[in-house]
Amino acid sequence: MSVATASRALNGLSSVTAKTRAKIEATAKELNYVPHSGARSLTRRQTDTIGVILPDLFGEFFSEIVRGIDRAVQGAGKNLLLGNMHGSPEQTGQAIRAMRGRVDGLLVMPPHSSAETLDQALTHGIPAVLLNARASDGATPFVAVDDYAGARLVTEHLIERGARHIVHIAGPASNRDARERERGFREALKEGLGIADPLVLPGDFREDAGRDAARYLLESGTRFNAVFGGNDIMAVDCMAELREASLAIGSEVLVAGFDDIPLARYVTPQLTTVHSDITRLGAAAAELLFRMLAGETPDAQDSLVIAPTLAVRGSTSGLFKSDK
């Protein structure tokens, strides 16, 4: 048997006698032969692998998105090469370059708002889909969570539940999600209550920011009856602090967050928040990339914005007793 025939048999090409194939398969098993996918990739000019480049993410988000990507990858019979990039745009470019020759396409989630730096690295090479970011030139397709819509959802909900003095704890200004959430908050407030300059406290998406915000609110004597935290962590900690000050969460003060981390359901009262299907985000991105690899050339039209949903829980479900 020649290597050519063997290759054909093992790859299931039709032009092989059943007999020959059987013999080859038997021998392969006997020799415990396992194809060398590296070499295979080289000749076929296709690796059946996609690269994923993520920033140093916090637990929950990371595992969810990878799970989604993995699901799609698995379903397509492909492989997943993971390349973390810890922060800087240069590292990102570096990571992207290191993937050349190893992957057919890329899923990239840039840190912060450094989308521009990416373009170069991307435009120049292989197909790519951006995660939760837009390329500055608008050319690279992306899949993102609609932070703006989510923030509007919460804000409108708070208004509907009777809140009239709503405070927002913002995330870091360098973070696109944070900016979009704040924007959604502001617009919903303007449209709903006609408030143009609401109180927005600074935050960084970490626990302390929630506590600090709460203390500020209490000590400054600010009039407020609802807090919308830029993410759940801050909302939860703000809520804890307000509770310690004997405020009745859900009736005296409403609190809501964003992300729906598992914790949200475990605090008392449970936290109303915005739920995004992160797994779906990852899966959708991978599937979009596969379509590109299959020859389709999606434009910005194919980019997907995933609409989040509101998870209403105890922290906003009570009725208002008084307007503090």
Added chain:
Amino acid sequence: MSVATASRALNGLSSVTAKTRAKIEATAKELNYVPHSGARSLTRRQTDTIGVILPDLFGEFFSEIVRGIDRAVQGAGKNLLLGNMHGSPEQTGQAIRAMRGRVDGLLVMPPHSSAETLDQALTHGIPAVLLNARASDGATPFVAVDDYAGARLVTEHLIERGARHIVHIAGPASNRDARERERGFREALKEGLGIADPLVLPGDFREDAGRDAARYLLESGTRFNAVFGGNDIMAVDCMAELREASLAIGSEVLVAGFDDIPLARYVTPQLTTVHSDITRLGAAAAELLFRMLAGETPDAQDSLVIAPTLAVRGSTSGLFKSDK
């Protein structure tokens, strides 16, 4: 310039004139040349990539372990190929085979106790380190968390805090971690209190199991003053249920868990639990693998068992009022 010289220059070999090198580097930049690592791997017979095969893990654990591995991989200038295997040992073997030619070594965390099936797949090929599992032949090095020691730690702590009627909610019998934890519990109890046949309730590491256990305890009128949940989820939910029955957690009944998930610190009272450095587990495994790839041939001696620590919190910190 010949390709040979270019290769040498780009790879920083010394046998190249500074002048030649400069010229080559300039040209490379101009042409926007990026080396094709696939081809490079083929000739060098080294991919600088390690494969990671994990079962379908729950969020926290997954991200922590990957973070640890990634850290080590990053530090060593290598790449990380992720291959999830959803469950069955066959899939595992499959996943391992698919990695041939793509990676230099493997980090494998087998699902359940199917370590035997692995051996074949592993023995036959590339270097590998097992995560949280032992190979049946004892040959493959591994890195694992010491569940047994952790369980002893909690149990001894509960005894020391005055508990005399301690119940354990076990995890699934198919899970090695679960079995080891139960073993640690039983032995600590025998040694500490001379109890040989403690009450062990069945569980599956999920929320409901915690609630079911609590209900059983309450309804059956069982005498107990401490519960050691096989993991935090079950412990937390058991605690919630007991609290609803107006038991004072931490004083009337002690509750402890295992894993130290973030939630443990957010429930009221905070949950005493066993903390394992999962990130370190991943990093240690990767580093062990790198040593093997560098030529060392570690035996079982080099396997590492990571000792967990006890995180004492409110759920066991109160004093006993009565011996219910």
Added chain:
DNA sequence: TTGAAAGCGCTACCAT
């Protein structure tokens, strides 16, 4: 110091 050429393990084209 540089260049020519032989592969790495496979696939795919061209013959037979």
Added chain:
DNA sequence: ATGGTAGCGCTTTCAA
């Protein structure tokens, strides 16, 4: 239906 063989893009002897 099968076999021979030319690469895939790189590294690495071996000569020059």
